[in-house]
Amino acid sequence: MKMIFRKAHLYLYVFSVAFSYAILYPLFYFFSRKTSRYKYMNALRRVWGFVSSGLVGIFYNFKVEQPIDWSKTYIICPNHxxxxxxxxxxxxxxxxxxxxxxxxxxxxxxxxALFFRTVDVPVDRASKIASFRAFKTVMERLAQGITTIIFPEATIPDTYPPQLKDFKNGPFRMAIELKLPIIPVTSLNTWQILWDDGLKHGSRPGICDIFVHKPIETAHLTIDDADALRDEVHAIISQKLAEHDHRRTNR
Structure with a gap:
């Protein structure tokens, strides 16, 4: 019975996302036609995400370790x-x-599709040439002051409950090369609300708890420190997940 409700909720969520997107599509399309309008596309995407989730009872609770100065450029690295x-x-x-x-x-x-053909950057990791071009595009955008969100696991773990995977080196090398701070982000329980795309376990209403760690400066690092930076961010997120799991199992 529980799975029936979770599957029904997933269908409601998918409908909410698709229906609200269809309504907003003319605006998304208009904003996507010129790079100067991408900022409006992102602002509308924020509203769309809040509304499409909220309509089915999914909300987000952000805890920030240190206030973020959004006038700066960052590479944001959440687990996935x-x-x-x-x-x-x-x-x-x-x-x-x-x-x-x-x-x-x-x-x-x-x-x-519209986002990843305009404002966002798709990467085909099966092709070295395509990957190189994608990372070059991201480097150019970061150099222009465009904050970039990169999931360093590159994919959602296929185990349930999900286990944190090893991180790719790309975002950490870019951060060091451009001397940009990295913001680790720990998604604590989104998998309990909706794991992966929801097809196997459905979804349910709830609050997604997100912990935003303080930025890690890279200005003092060299490219030889990329692996150490990668491991530091992995350890930060892994420790936060372990703390959350410990509290959850001891309630």
Whole structure:
């Protein structure tokens, strides 16, 4: 019975996302026609994410370790257990001068295609040439002051409950090369609301708890420190997940 309700909720959530996107599509399309309008596209995406989730009882609770100065440019690195993580970051990032870097398949999905053909950057990790071009594009955008959200696991873990995967080096090398701070973000329980795309376990109403760690400065680092920076961010997120799991199992 529980799974029936979760599956029914998933259908409601998918309908909410698709229906609200269809209503907003003329505006999204208009804003996507010129790069100067991308900031409005991101602002509208924030509203869309809040509304499409809220209509089915999914909300987001952000705890910030240190206030974020959004006048600066960052590479934001969250762990990834749910499609809701994308919505969470769309809502959290308070600058409209931003973009996502994500898998190439997102350029073909109904509600993400327009974004990943314009404001966001798709990456085909199966092709070294395509990956190089994508990272070059991201480097150019970061150099222009565009904050970028990159999920360093590159994919959602296929285990349930999800376990934190190893991180890719790309975002950490870019941060060091451009001397930009990295913001680790721990998505604590989005997988309990909706794991992956929800097809296996459905979804339910609830509050997604997101912990935003203080920025890590990279101005003093060299490219030889990229692996150490990667491991530091991984350890920060891993420890926060372990603390959350300990509290949850001891309630």
């Amino acid at each position: 257990t749910s499609n809701l993580d994308i919505t969470a970051m769309s809502i959290f990032v308070k600058t409209n001068n931003c973009c996502f870097m994500g898998k190439q398949e997102l350029a073909d999905f109904f509600v993400t």
